[in-house]
Amino acid sequence: GARALSSATPEKKVKLPPMVFIKGEEMTRYCMQLILDKWIEPHFDTSSWEYYDLSCKARDDSEDKVLHDAVEAGQRIKAIFKEPTVTPTEVQKKKMGLRKTWGSPNGAMRRGWNGITISRDTIMIEGMELGYKNPVLFERHAVGGEYGAGYATVGKGELRTLYYPEGVNPESDPQAGKLVDARHLRDSESAVVTYDNPLDNVTDLAHHFFTRCLKARVTPYVVTKKTVFKWQEGFWTRHKDVFDEHYKERFQEAGLLDNTGGELRHLISDAATMQLIRWTDGGFGCSSHNYDGDMLTDELAQIHRSPGFITSNLIGKSEDGTMIKEYEASHGTVADMWEDHLDGEETSLNPLGLVEALIGAMQHSAALSDCEDEAFIVDYTNKMRSTIHKAFVAGKGTRDISGDSGLTTEAFVDLVAEVLAGNDSLLEKIEESSDTSGKVKPKTNPSFRLVDKEQMQSFFAALDTDKNGVIDYEEFESGMVRLGVFPKKYFPEGPPSF
Amino acid sequence: GARALSSATPEKKVKLPPMVFIKGEEMTRYCMQLILDKWIEPHFDTSSWEYYDLSCKARDDSEDKVLHDAVEAGQRIKAIFKEPTVTPTEVQKKKMGLRKTWGSPNGAMRRGWNGITISRDTIMIEGMELGYKNPVLFERHAVGGEYGAGYATVGKGELRTLYYPEGVNPESDPQAGKLVDARHLRDSESAVVTYDNPLDNVTDLAHHFFTRCLKARVTPYVVTKKTVFKWQEGFWTRHKDVFDEHYKERFQEAGLLDNTGGELRHLISDAATMQLIRWTDGGFGCSSHNYDGDMLTDELAQIHRSPGFITSNLIGKSEDGTMIKEYEASHGTVADMWEDHLDGEETSLNPLGLVEALIGAMQHSAALSDCEDEAFIVDYTNKMRSTIHKAFVAGKGTRDISGDSGLTTEAFVDLVAEVLAGNDSLLEKIEESSDTSGKVKPKTNPSFRLVDKEQMQSFFAALDTDKNGVIDYEEFESGMVRLGVFPKKYFPEGPPSF
Numbered sequence: 002g003a004r005a006l007s008s009a010t011p012e013k014k015v016k017l018p019p020m021v022f023i024k025g026e027e028m029t030r031y032c033m034q035l036i037l038d039k040w041i042e043p044h045f046d047t048s049s050w051e052y053y054d055l056s057c058k059a060r061d062d063s064e065d066k067v068l069h070d071a072v073e074a075g076q077r078i079k080a081i082f083k084e085p086t087v088t089p090t091e092v093q094k095k096k097m098g099l100r101k102t103w104g105s106p107n108g109a110m111r112r113g114w115n116g117i118t119i120s121r122d123t124i125m126i127e128g129m130e131l132g133y134k135n136p137v138l139f140e141r142h143a144v145g146g147e148y149g150a151g152y153a154t155v156g157k158g159e160l161r162t163l164y165y166p167e168g169v170n171p172e173s174d175p176q177a178g179k180l181v182d183a184r185h186l187r188d189s190e191s192a193v194v195t196y197d198n199p200l201d202n203v204t205d206l207a208h209h210f211f212t213r214c215l216k217a218r219v220t221p222y223v224v225t226k227k228t229v230f231k232w233q234e235g236f237w238t239r240h241k242d243v244f245d246e247h248y249k250e251r252f253q254e255a256g257l258l259d260n261t262g263g264e265l266r267h268l269i270s271d272a273a274t275m276q277l278i279r280w281t282d283g284g285f286g287c288s289s290h291n292y293d294g295d296m297l298t299d300e301l302a303q304i305h306r307s308p309g310f311i312t313s314n315l316i317g318k319s320e321d322g323t324m325i326k327e328y329e330a331s332h333g334t335v336a337d338m339w340e341d342h343l344d345g346e347e348t349s350l351n352p353l354g355l356v357e358a359l360i361g362a363m364q365h366s367a368a369l370s371d372c373e374d375e376a377f378i379v380d381y382t383n384k385m386r387s388t389i390h391k392a393f394v395a396g397k398g399t400r401d402i403s404g405d406s407g408l409t410t411e412a413f414v415d416l417v418a419e420v421l422a423g424n425d426s427l428l429e430k431i432e433e434s435s436d437t438s439g440k441v442k443p444k445t446n447p448s449f450r451l452v453d454k455e456q457m458q459s460f461f462a463a464l465d466t467d468k469n470g471v472i473d474y475e476e477f478e479s480g481m482v483r484l485g486v487f488p489k490k491y492f493p494e495g496p497p498s499f
Numbered sequence: 500g501a502r503a504l505s506s507a508t509p510e511k512k513v514k515l516p517p518m519v520f521i522k523g524e525e526m527t528r529y530c531m532q533l534i535l536d537k538w539i540e541p542h543f544d545t546s547s548w549e550y551y552d553l554s555c556k557a558r559d560d561s562e563d564k565v566l567h568d569a570v571e572a573g574q575r576i577k578a579i580f581k582e583p584t585v586t587p588t589e590v591q592k593k594k595m596g597l598r599k600t601w602g603s604p605n606g607a608m609r610r611g612w613n614g615i616t617i618s619r620d621t622i623m624i625e626g627m628e629l630g631y632k633n634p635v636l637f638e639r640h641a642v643g644g645e646y647g648a649g650y651a652t653v654g655k656g657e658l659r660t661l662y663y664p665e666g667v668n669p670e671s672d673p674q675a676g677k678l679v680d681a682r683h684l685r686d687s688e689s690a691v692v693t694y695d696n697p698l699d700n701v702t703d704l705a706h707h708f709f710t711r712c713l714k715a716r717v718t719p720y721v722v723t724k725k726t727v728f729k730w731q732e733g734f735w736t737r738h739k740d741v742f743d744e745h746y747k748e749r750f751q752e753a754g755l756l757d758n759t760g761g762e763l764r765h766l767i768s769d770a771a772t773m774q775l776i777r778w779t780d781g782g783f784g785c786s787s788h789n790y791d792g793d794m795l796t797d798e799l800a801q802i803h804r805s806p807g808f809i810t811s812n813l814i815g816k817s818e819d820g821t822m823i824k825e826y827e828a829s830h831g832t833v834a835d836m837w838e839d840h841l842d843g844e845e846t847s848l849n850p851l852g853l854v855e856a857l858i859g860a861m862q863h864s865a866a867l868s869d870c871e872d873e874a875f876i877v878d879y880t881n882k883m884r885s886t887i888h889k890a891f892v893a894g895k896g897t898r899d900i901s902g903d904s905g906l907t908t909e910a911f912v913d914l915v916a917e918v919l920a921g922n923d924s925l926l927e928k929i930e931e932s933s934d935t936s937g938k939v940k941p942k943t944n945p946s947f948r949l950v951d952k953e954q955m956q957s958f959f960a961a962l963d964t965d966k967n968g969v970i971d972y973e974e975f976e977s978g979m980v981r982l983g984v985f986p987k988k989y990f991p992e993g994p995p996s997f
Contacts, residue, residue, distance in 0.1 A: 192730040201686040473970075
């Protein structure tokens, strides 16, 4: 019994189901407040939402009780939107008069919500050329690995790592441990390191990953360093078992294994670094350990223009088996724009990553609640997305997308608000007046600020071997091969040797 | 009192100082035998060399005593040349009728020779265009890290890692250990891992690295993941301390820190992956941990055309402080060419990497011995190198370099042998008849076999946005930036944020 968006605006505000809304800091907090005021509040009753303020000030004032409360709320409500937050440095601590350099809230959230994976995907905009032509999906295992390592710098001596099965107390019964590792340290100084990779939730991770790949119609890959790091074998076999038992046939039928010999393929993580650059057609997914996922999704963000075009969704699981999902943008609080704003200057913040996260959280909240307005909420939030996309493509985006003719932070939020209020003709008028024959490219790319023009020109000259000022196909191919940046043939039995 | 090479061939053979010559397998062993017979034996008395056969067969027959002997000889003589060897798989074990799948000899060598670093540098050829325009130097720490990790898959329970200082016996006094790490394992299956990074020889590594960088006039960088892996801090600080105390001024005077703000710079290893592609001008050096070095030098080899153009030298130190140096090629035994050879087909093996290693070992051996013929040995071996280079540039290289008009394995060895025997006019004739106006490029590149042409053409088309069949500078710049492959400006305070 859902109300369709195509019908007139409902007479009274639609009551949104419960959701956790975590507030952050600086420019992104300011922009989200505009969006709440102008896109959400006029159409919805948000009284079931719970707000938690994770600004440095609020964490300091509450001695981090607010983080504890936010995590508890997330466990209960299971749909969370989070704004970018600041993890204060020593300098910021002094500047803001904080008691402590409060740590990143990520660890508490991952633990509290039994984090399985951080899904980071390319945001695709129809009619706009970004880095990848088709979607790239990414799963980063949310637990384990080097981040949680214990380590110390020690001198000469012996190191022992022992495992005590459940029920054995290592303190009272030290000799009951089973030896995992024994090593003699000959140096006067050695760094020693211990960590673990919990494997139980890799099965859930695999299901989540393959389901998403199938839905997005992309080819899945599992990325590890298991050829060198033998202990990573379990991550791969768990994926492989889930795939072969539950998904293989469906992927085959969908033609998504045509380039992989009909099987789930493993990629070595250092090879994946290069593949991400080569496979700019997109249409693939990767599932990886925590650390590799961190590195590779950073690269993904750079290739797909910037972190503004990559999602970041923490997927966890509550005791009763319900999925807990927390959605956030991949970028930070955009501090430099906030400085400009405070100085009274115009700003133009692209809200796409933030809004994509808000859409995700609102839709998950609706799906969990089985509320009668689910279809309306889905339609409305989808319209938030499509309105942004259409405005971007029609040249009325923020300035990173549309250049000097782009809108300010506030004007862009207002434009979308008017369309969401029912003024669709406004968007049509803009679209009519714009040239939408070819694919639009963003006017500016944050990466261009980083280019060393002089070096770039000599790079170009190096490829233009006949020095006629342009690069033809032959020059291009040989240049790219020399750089090691090129699409590789698939050799089922591995590539030919030197 | 050395005899100059420019003088006539000495009346009697020059006696070479002691050197360890480790024989390997397949095509590279065959080719090295030709080189020994035709380049070395006619001019030198090699009776002080000690040969050790590390073929699978010989290791099996001696139950690996030959490896033990080779390591002992290396400790004694301190200058070692090693051919590529085969580490047999289960399949090869059966095929060759071995008792065991004998492991890689690398571990025994690194331990036996107190390995500090594996130096892997680009081989540069004047007049020939390879991947990098100027030298790239690389140090890979020869010990520690994930390769030597102890690990196990365990269930629920507790894990304890304890350090027992020298003199304490962990077995008889388990409670005397200091806690390095304690963790509760909640999963029914977890992979647990312990390893160490010995730091004492990082000081030697740093001296070796900076000395080499200064000599080659390249800018040094230290590469780690210390921002995430806090225990890697010591690797950086040891480099930094050595640099600031002993080298900084000299590097500043040489203008080698002009692009680094006058200081030694640290690179995060995942950023280094991209920098290796971007900095194709070369002129830099990197020093890194064992694992990072493995990955990054593999990438270096791909960019600089193939492992055939990268050195691989293990630098160790004996008890008395003398440097032990072992030289090898970066590539394997070239098994496919060996199959062709056994089938009676012509082959064309590029011996450059092997010869570069032989030159290194012979020159180190001469330097250690203080023999009166050191200058002659240096001149002669340098002529081996320059003759190969000149033949390559003049179009009389092996076929990977010179295409169809290139020489077979045997003919190329013969050509160089004739020049080394004093027939310099042969080389001059070849050089005269060839066009050496521009830089020569190798005719074939092993990587071209890997190119997916169809994908490559669509990659080209994607950059050729106006579809006129060629890529102009603007198209190139925007394409490369989208790919994330471009030379970056240096920002002393870090790059601007999103």
